[in-house]
Amino acid sequence: MRAAEWFVNLLTAYAGAGVAFARRRPARRLCGGPGGEEAHATTESGNPLDRADAAEEFAMSVQYQPIGWNRQKRIYDSVLAASVLLYLALFVGLGALVHPNATAETLLIRGFGTAALLLLHVILCIGPLGRLDRRFLPLLYNRRHLGVTMFLLGLSHGVFSIVQFHGFGDIHPLVSLFVSNSRYGSLADFPFQPLGFFALLILFLMASTSHDFWLHNLSAPVWKKLHMLVYAAYALLIGHVTLGALQSETSPVLAAVLGVGLATVLSLHVAAALKEQRVDEAPVTPGSEGFVEVCAVDKIPENRAVVVSLSGERVAVFKYGGKVSAISNVCRHQNGPLGEGRILDGCVTCPWHGYQYLPDSGASPPPFTEKVATFRTRVVDGKVLVHPCAYAPGTRVEPARIEGETVGRQA
């Protein structure tokens, strides 16, 4: 029963921390439309929210909220919850039919564990998929909700396992987890459960710091490094499941599925990295006065950008309303690729979570304070040129005018 108490204490601490995180922070970016039109909120997928949601968001937009609910988030989370419940029901139901001797605890342990691992694969694939094809970008929206759900599933699996396998001895379950099997020198008998424990610890760190409160208080680079630990957790879990499967009579299907999952994660990451490498290594033609030729102006779709690597920095060159502006490609929120977003309500809108920046100054519209670097642009003979020297974040740079275009047309 000590394990059960420990679980309850952990959940209480976690819930308490969640409430404590609720502090001031914009939950959604809003950008006033041209000519002082009514404020209009957008999702990171670029879908405009309806006005009721926009007003609701605006009312709380400069305060930390545990979660700033809106229609999209409710739909996203409902689909997520329904999918998880359906998976668990199918897993336990079919498991009971196929293995009539298996106990409910065993089926639940396996259901929670496989659901968590499956979700982790989805989470790891969404990033590169979004880079390879814009149509996957809506999945990135609220990816952190997937992460927290995955942690809770992993936690349920871990706690059930600890209670089942270590809860009834005369030593503390957490001590038993590490000492009940000490064959660290054997591959076939390696204590695989501590690997799951350390993975769970990383997932806990990530889930508990997933709120924007932590992003801004830890600083974006520290937060990013912390969240890159997901790959360490993934490696630990591959070891946990592979070694666990080696030691039990678990069907080879699990090992095969895990192999396919690992190959999918790896190949998508390699494909996305190669695509980005092509941008970084694309040759640039030097123009006059230090400007660099980027592309023909016709190659940039209206209200969208072309991304180019200049002096090692990715720059997003936007075309909008007969003008061209260039800003850093890196969003201040979580390094999202601004050049893969579009201009909505006169603002460059990050495709990941909807942070917005004015294209000519790189500054977020008030009351937000994020700023990105800006670059000088020119349009000469139908070609777009950008100067590779960055201006300080938030510095307004006069946009280049496209000859023959009507200035002022915006999305």
Ligand code: HEM
């Ligand atoms: C304290 C942490 C953990 C402990 C003590 C633990 C324990 C176990 C045990 C005892 C098994 C074998 C179960 C059986 O054969 O019936 C197992 C398997 C498994 N675990 Fe964990 N685990 C932990 C964390 C995790 C986490 C965080 C994940 C995923 C995110 C995970 C995913 C899996 C999967 C997919 C399996 C194979 C499915 C199965 O055969 O049960 N585990 N774990």
Ligand code: FES
């Ligand atoms: S809004 Fe989150 S990374 Fe840009």
